Amino acid sequence: xxxxxxxxxxxxxxxxxxxxxxxxxxxxxxxxxxxxxxxxxxxxxxxxxxxxxxxxxxxxxxxxxxxxxxxxxxxxxxxxxxxxxxxxxxxxxxxxxxxxxxxxxxxxxxxxxxxxxxxxxxxxxxxxxxxxxxxxxxxxxxxx
Numbered sequence: 001x002x003x004x005x006x007x008x009x010x011x012x013x014x015x016x017x018x019x020x021x022x023x024x025x026x027x028x029x030x031x032x033x034x035x036x037x038x039x040x041x042x043x044x045x046x047x048x049x050x051x052x053x054x055x056x057x058x059x060x061x062x063x064x065x066x067x068x069x070x071x072x073x074x075x076x077x078x079x080x081x082x083x084x085x086x087x088x089x090x091x092x093x094x095x096x097x098x099x100x101x102x103x104x105x106x107x108x109x110x111x112x113x114x115x116x117x118x119x120x121x122x123x124x125x126x127x128x129x130x131x132x133x134x135x136x137x138x139x140x141x142x143x144x
Contacts, residue, residue: 011096012042012056015089015125019045022129024052039074041086048136051084052128054098057114058091065090067104067112076101090114090122097122 012028019026024045043054055075057065067088079086079101086101092114099122105113123131 011058011089011091015054015056016043016045018125019043019052019129023047038078039071040078041075043089044082044084047132050132050136051082052132053079053082053084053086054089055086055101056089056091059093061093063092063116065092065114066107067114069110069112072101072104072112087123087128088114090119092116092119095119097124098128099123 016026016028024047026046027044029040029042029044041053041055043052043056045052045054053075055067055071057067059065065088075086078084087098088101088104089096089098091097097119099114099118101112103118103121105115105118107113
């Protein structure tokens with residue numbers, strides 16, 4: 001039986017592999033269980049100057065994913081310093097979506113929340129790649 005950490009690592013490696021296949025330079029920087037004091041997203045992907053940051057979260061069942069306030073605030077700060085766009089890669093059951101971090105809800109205690117409503121606003125993997133490619137596409141006037 002796979003542990004939560006094993007399932008999470010497997011999902012991270014899967015997303016990293018798919019991003020590489022689509023032409024991204026990718027670094028996997030999992031910090032779960034480490035003694036790191038700073039918070040960094042699980043995946044940093046670069047393509048033609050665009051910085052994509054992804055924090056992966058998964059649940060085998062249920063309909064909510066919580067992100068601790070300290071971790072959420074830390075990865076938001078990392079995104080701000082790096083100039084990257086931060087997404088949560090959320091997998092509940094078999095549904096994997098990539099959600100802009102700013103769309104997450106907040107709990108009364110300041111933690112971050114992904115629920116089914118937020119999941120519906122997320123992008124599939126293909127939609128995420130098209131989103132990034134749309135950000136880096138050049139218009140004709142760039143060449144003149």
